[in-house]
Amino acid sequence: MEAHALADAVNLRGVEYRWNTRNSFTLSIGAFQVPRGERLLLLGPSGSGKSTLLSLLTGIASVQAGSVEILGQPLNELHGSGRDRFRAEHFGIIFQMFNLLPYGAVIDNVLLPLNFAPARRARTVAAGGLESEARRLLTSLGLPGDIGRQKAATLSVGQQQRVAAARALIGSPEIIVADEPTSALDDNRQQDFLDLLFDQVDASGATLIMVSHDRRLAQHFTRVVEFADILTVSKTEGSNR
């Protein structure tokens, strides 16, 4: 555990990934590290391999060559269900939109990841109980305290993004991954959302990796990386698969 505590949040080396469906394209990353506690912005237009990179980091997709280490744990050493469990325990993920199960209550949506992550659940219970932790996160993200019982589908897009943030933060996972979380919000709400998100990320001490095409967000982050600088997508010549 000591070694893990010192390890980078993310450490990629010599990664190669071939899409199954479009097998003539290969994504390659020479080396890429994210130290713990960093607030990183990955900048790039859509279609530049952002989604694939996030799938590789969170262990949904696995690389054909090279290594992906998360918090010192090489993901290729884990089996499929082990990677799912690892993702549940150590990642909080926020999508661009449609983050929630629309028919479920807000509180159930927030607590859902704890079903797959016993350690996160235990931490939440220790921090004050499931319901009260969920309520605390929701209110500190600027949502009304009684929103928990509402159906997720009845919320505005901005509210839904905040619920998604609460879901990503509950149980204090080490890494928060956000994929264009503000692109569905107008400018004022973008700023509000980011401020609240940063506050909570700082409070939990998590590493934040956000992906966006919006250069204006750069000022809020400790490091900004252009996709083009860390990865290349190339057409594999003479693919004979």
Next chain:
Amino acid sequence: MIIARLALQSLRNRWITVLLTILAISVSVMLLLGVEKVRSGARDSFAGTVSGADVIIGARSGGMQLLLYSVFRIGNATNNVTWRSYEDIVSRKEVAWAIPLSLGDSHRGYRVIGTTTDYFEHLKYRRGQTLKFAAGGPFDDLFDVVLGSEVASRLGYSLGDQITLAHGAGSIGSQHDDLPFRVSGILARTGTPADKSLHVSLKAIEAIHVDWRSGSRIPGQVTSADRLRQMSLPPSAITAAIIGLKSRLQVISFQRAVNEYRAEPLSAVLPGLALQEMWALVGTAETALLGVSVMVVVTSMLGLSAMILSTLNERRREIAILRSLGARPRTIAALLVGEATLLTLAGIAIGTAALYAVLMVARPLIDRQFGIDIVIQLPSTTDAMLLLAILVGGILAGLLPAYNAYRTSLADGMMVRT
């Protein structure tokens, strides 16, 4: 458990399709169970046509034919049994009771049975029930007739009405119109061939044929009813007889004795055995019916599978969210199989309950209309096996969409190409 609650809420979110799917399953369950109930009810009613009788005797012929004309009153006997042989046989010490049957005449398409009052006392059906009179009583006078319930209700006869019998089985045979009969009794409904029969005494059969020779009237000879009443007229022959023995253990030896009777060629059949043989023949139709309802169940299972499959596309987002939160593909597949199982269980429960409700209402109706008594009792082992098979079918129906979702969730990962 949040996951279970969310799964239920997901179902509630799609309640119209879910409800229709459950309905389709319940209807198929109802049909399958209903057909099975009618099948076993029909089999029992069929087997209950004669109850308590040990042996049926008639002229030498196949057992099936003897059963057909003596019990079901279908077709004709090739030959008669002489009265002397009959008396000889029923005087054996094993015989407890005997009902002679003399067939050959009819009334507007219904068979006329010449018999004795033992018919009303000893003929039993359906687990030992005896014939009951809805009105009146057994024949007393020579020209009394007792009607089966269907004969009375279809032809609109009541006690005291005068009817004439026709010679032969056809409805347009020459009439015994000079000698009308008076309705002395009407039997209660039994659901057996007795409902479709008219019963007169053996002597009456002899009496209406006094002026006849080989199927036609002797010209110029008319014997009055009063004169006939005074004649002794012993029966010369009967068509068949239903016999009860003192002990069932004697059945086989008695049957052999009849089959080897020297004075004339006779046959004895055991009605239970013969009925079973016959059911094997007519039961094929019932099996076909069961086959059809099995197909209906299979159809409803395919519908269930299609319903869940069709929702998968809209639920790709849902599946991707669950995957991003750390749900394993196996968990997602299990959710879908669980959904199929739940819907099937609901369909089974509703279908079974609805069937029992329908049976409660329809039982007397079915009995009156078709003579099939469907006993309402807890599901039999067969029923339980059928329901279990449906449940297994429902689980199997969930496997295809589950496998599909499993594949999709692996391929899509967290991303959904919308």
